[in-house]
Amino acid sequence: MNSQLENNFKYHTPIEGQTEKYNKIREKAKELAYLIDKICPNSREKALANTKLEEVSMWANASIARN
Structure with a gap:
């Protein structure tokens, strides 16, 4: 069993x-x-920036949950 994979793919109940x-x-x-x-023109680049920002938020929260 790979403990890292087990940790990455399980539900982490929030603690205090x-x-x-x-x-x-x-x-x-x-x-x-x-x-x-507000300041960026509508474009593919703006859409990508927002997607990456969502990823940042999710990965940062995953780091809290997993560790």
């Missing part, structure tokens, strides 16, 4: 303090998303 950390990350990501939406 994690939910607040998740929310802080989401709020900052949302703040940047609004800035991007």
Whole structure:
């Protein structure tokens, strides 16, 4: 059994303090998303920036959940 794979593909019930950390990350990501939406022209690049920002938020929260 590979413990890293087991950890990466299981549900991680939030423990005390994690939910607040998740929310802080989401709020900052949302703040940047609004800035991007406001000052960047609609384009493929803007769409990619938003996609990457979503990825950043998800991976940052995964780091909290998994570790």
